[in-house]
Amino acid sequence: MTIYSLPEPSNFARNIHGKNTHLIILTNPAGMQVALTDYGARLVSALVPDKHGNLVDVVLGFDSIDGYLHAQEKYHGATIGRFGNRIANGKFSLDGQDYTLAQNNGTNNLHGGEEGFHSKVWDRQVSFKQKVDFYYVSPDGEEGFPGEVKVNVCYELTNNNEIIIRFRATTNKPTVINLTNHAYFNLNGEGNGDILNHILQIPSTHFIPIDDNQIPLGEASPVENTPFDFRRPKKVSDDIGQDNLQIKAGSGYDHTFVNPSPLSQVAAAAYSEESGVQLQVYTTEPGIQLYTGNFLSDDTGKSGSKYLKRGGFCFEAQHYPDSPNQPNFPNVVLRPGEEFQSQISYKFNILK
DSSP states (O other): OOOOOOOOGGGGOOEETTEEOOEEEEEOTTSOEEEEETBTTEEEEEEEEOTTSOEEEOBOOOSSHHHHHTOSOTTTTOEEOSBOSEEGGGEEEETTEEEEOOOOBTTBEETTSTTOGGGSBOEEEEETTTEEEEEEEEOTTGGGOOSOEEEEEEEEEOTTSEEEEEEEEEESSOEEOBOEEOOOBOTTOTTSSOSTTOEEEOOOSEEOOBOTTSOBOSSOEEOTTSTTOOSSOEEGGGTTTSOOHHHHHHTSOEEEEEOOOOTTSOSEEEEOTTTOEEEEEEESSSEEEEEOOTTOOSEEOTTSOEEOTTSOBEEEEESOTTGGGOTTSOOOEEOTTOOEEEEEEEEEEEOO
16 A cells, blocks of 8 residues: 655755745645645645545655656646647737747647746745645746736635635736646546546536647537536546547547536536545636546656556646637636636545
8 A cells, every 4th residue: 555645845945947946735634735836836745535544645746846847747736827728820819919829739839838837936925834825927928928917826725625726817918818727636546557447527518529639629519428428427437448539539538528517516526436535626617628647658756656648637627728719718818907816626525
């Protein structure tokens, strides 16, 4: 049995681009422990009790800053911005002005570009061991996006074993924004095999089909009679191998599910029979991107095990991919005088 613990804070003491990095630890009276770092305003570890009363780390990640700097997968646990997910051809227009972004995912712009928010050292303020605020000012023109954007990401660990993430942003010029968290979860324990035996439930009646470049085709489709129907709980393995054009386009699940639910309703859930740990996601965002780690490969994680294909899954609560180029999708434009606000909650329970 793997004995899980938090990384050593000294392994996160580095200087990157003239700014010091740190490991921040949050704890609650229920025994849950969360580690975060100001490098990428990211979630490093989440130790939650399993059905046997042992602590299991359910978040993939690394035991040092060096691990994150040299990883094949750059987004583990990170705050994603300025625009999460893909923008087709790295281009969009806003108010008659054309903008060109990096093409860092084939011809797409992915997760804000080569040096997105995941690669920045954020300022931080810790409050009472259960809350930390991260701050970053993205300059006008960074990665090709217009406007100086001031961003605040707050992580709070509640007494009910819930990690609440609150995003806020303002701008001095019209811009586009889509912030999310990119934690990879394995409820069996990070590094403990794949997530194909996880049982998922997503109440969405529609998902967003994509083309071979993983860009939305423009409208939502019903999940009924497709591998994307998670309205009743089922294992990831049940349909991920189906001969289905959408499964092939994503090399597995890498699709946005339409979230009609208010913040008070579960937008997505996952459960491990092995550990008894259940994850429930609540969000204000209109979409949940289910990504089944189809391209994880060769990184060695905190427990010393390789993170192989489908070694973790993501529930990325966000707006739809390529929204700046898709007029039918929910609005992602942020203008001066407005404040972007969104919330994601990861709640952990034990089911015996």
